[in-house]
Amino acid sequence: MTSDTQFPVPVTARPSGPLSGAARVPGDKSISHRALIFGGVAVGTTTVSGLLEGEDVLRTAAAMRQFGANVERGENGVWRITGCGVGALREPDEVLDMGNSGTAARLLMGLVASAPFTTFFMGDASLHKRPMGRVRVPLEEMGAKIISRSGGRFPLAITGQSLIPIDYELPVASAQVKSAILLAALDTPGITRVREGKRTRDHTENMLRHFGAEITVTENADGGRSIAYRGQQELTAADIIVPGDPSSAAFLAVAATILPGSDVTLSNIGLNPLRDGLFITLREMGANIEILNLREQAGERVGDLRIRASTLHGIEVPPERAPSMIDEYPVLFIAAAFAKGRTTMRGLHELRVKESDRLSAMAAGLKACGVAFEELEDGLIIDADGTPPKGGGVIETHLDHRIAMSFLILGLATQTPVTIDDGRVMETSFPGFVEMINALGATVTRGRGA
Template sequence: MTNSIGPAQPLSLCAAGPLSGDVTVPGDKSISHRAIMLGALAVGETRITGLLEGEDVLATADAMRAMGARISRSVAGEWRVAGVGVGGLLQPTTALDMGNSGTSTRLLMGLIASHPITATFIGDASLSGRPMGRVITPLALMGASITAAPGPNGRQTLPLTITGLCPAVALNYTLPVASAQVKSAVLLAGLNTPGETTVIEPIATRDHSERMLAGFGADLSVETTAAGRIITLRGEAELQPQDIIVPGDPSSAAFPMVAALIVPGSDIIIRNVGINPTRAGLIRVLQAMGGSIVLLNERSVGGEPVADLHVRHSALTGIDVPPDGAPSMIDEYPILFVAAACASGTTTMRGLDELRVKESDRIAVMAHGLAACGIACEELPDGLIVHGSGGDLIPGGATVAAQLDHRIAMSFAVLGLNARRPVTVDDARPIATSFPGFVPMLRQLGATIRN
């Protein structure tokens, strides 16, 4: 994969005037993964526009090709997926290389768990250290046979081999941790499982899987109760092909959004951003900190709420971020740490245990990098306390090790835009996993970049 082969590609930024302009961000990564997977399980041809063409989603497409789907891209950028039908996945002839994509790995494990095939998953160094036990547990209860490599602290990691059971065993499963990936893996396994598969999530997580499964014709219901959201899927589904328009990824929009908020004089518009309530936590928190973020032209595209974001430089103030909002913005916390670093006062963020087991330990890596750039912060077991610069330029002048983590790399690149001395990211190659056009976008907005 790009982020593990060849020489490192440093990226260096410092303050160089306001940002301005009108930009778009790549298609939503979560929706892109699911569009490819469900298109590959439908009977007929699914057409997808706006697909994120980053390395993670391309890994999903390669895996679905290896299991029988025909997937192609037109010159104009439309993707076409000719599916094999639920139950029709074929035995892959080689290991499935997931690169850096935890979403691909965990969701595909769910698909395979109820098909009579065997697949081995491999990945890069970062993915190979991430825990898979939380997905293995429910899929094993459904009958899948899974062997994984032993990782640190008793983790089950890649390489991993899974043999599905057909017919699998229907499951009623309460999520022990808030995880859209675990929920989705169980529901995807339920597609080819007789009877009803039920997932109960005490804390709501992003609901793209439920929306898209229903859109493809799955028999699915969602009930909100005192115990949480109860999602029930009737198996042996027959999925119908769809025409899908993928909105802009709110996790990617977070980077130009925070950049505009912290760089004096900035005024930008980010077009066509998904604002699904289960993903919009960062917008709500930044607005609570005093951020000027106005939603324009709100509309629905393919069943997902979408808007254009008008963002202007703002004097941010530190707050205590409610922990119960973490699932709606878990991937955006690294860039929120950057916003907090440029705010007045103290920002406290807790309930972030999940950040310890992402592409890197995002709490520890961000705390170390912020301190190196002159920002006072205190690492907590489940979060971070950041003492902001009061709106002044941060000192900067550090080289930060991004630990092969795309969101860490982009977060420190944005921090550099408000630094007296350059902030250098040691290796920008991982950014291609989710936002291949990140550097050109910053240049389009007026940033000065050395790489």
């Protein structure tokens, strides 16, 4: 599905038979963003295989070109990035349009904080509503000058300065804020330290090591970590094979779990211990998920997943698991709608400030499809009897790709079809989603259901 039309493109999922076969989901979005950024400031040429070519990541590629990196896609799908070196970014000729990508926005804000020029940022209507204050605070503490709308919201301008290192404790667990600080530290003399009370995804730390930098990570007895980075180290080009995105694999894994008779293998999936919370949770609910060919690529744990249809039961998901699966909760809500018993999910404040208020948006969609639930300030409680919900809803996606795909998964196993109001937004993270899941046996079509 392409997004070259300005008009909404409704998409309908109809009750389907079992899914079967093998698939390779698009590359990990978090790693793809970082591969472009670090390749763009490293010395030499980095090749990247398996890069996610969704709209969000392509925004980062365009921005790195404006900063002076040579970023090209080869005919074989392998990207070549010749970096400009740490501290050698070029002033962009135009405003950086981040589209819908909060990851690109927050990471690039950190990257330019030490650059000796002013960078202007904008995005789409959804991104302009999202809070950037949690990134702005530490960057200003380091010395960057930022002008923005209230709450640090887009559009905004950052005038880079010679920064000073800081010792910063994250008030809220956020890999994006941590990464923004570490990117600002790249050209900052001295040691910058970030302390996190709850461990968040560590792709930035892994990639810094992969590009030859020294970074110190200290595990705390209370489960938190301290990350220290000495600025102005030279990064050296290093090739990357991007694993499949576990957040994208989550949709196919849930579909294969809830559709009777399904047997699907997903190859080359990133299984970083700070990103595998959904698969752990599904297995606790009774899902039959087998990990095959476990290995390491560019500092990341990777494996293949075989998922077979299972009978699920409700559980209480530990709130402390939320950082390892925060993006997967929408599709976990779908799995819980097919489980027998009560599934309680708390600690999800972060979902209120994603591409949409995902808690409220998911609650509205579940209600339209006949799912019994209680919406909490920080989560959902879903009660189900193990039989398929009625479905039949027309879901407002709020320009949120994860809401769109979650309700299409729901519609594959409900009693009646489920329609989303606009499928174009799926291109931001999972280009070709409809084609891939249909190739496994699903019934997803453009247009409204009957």
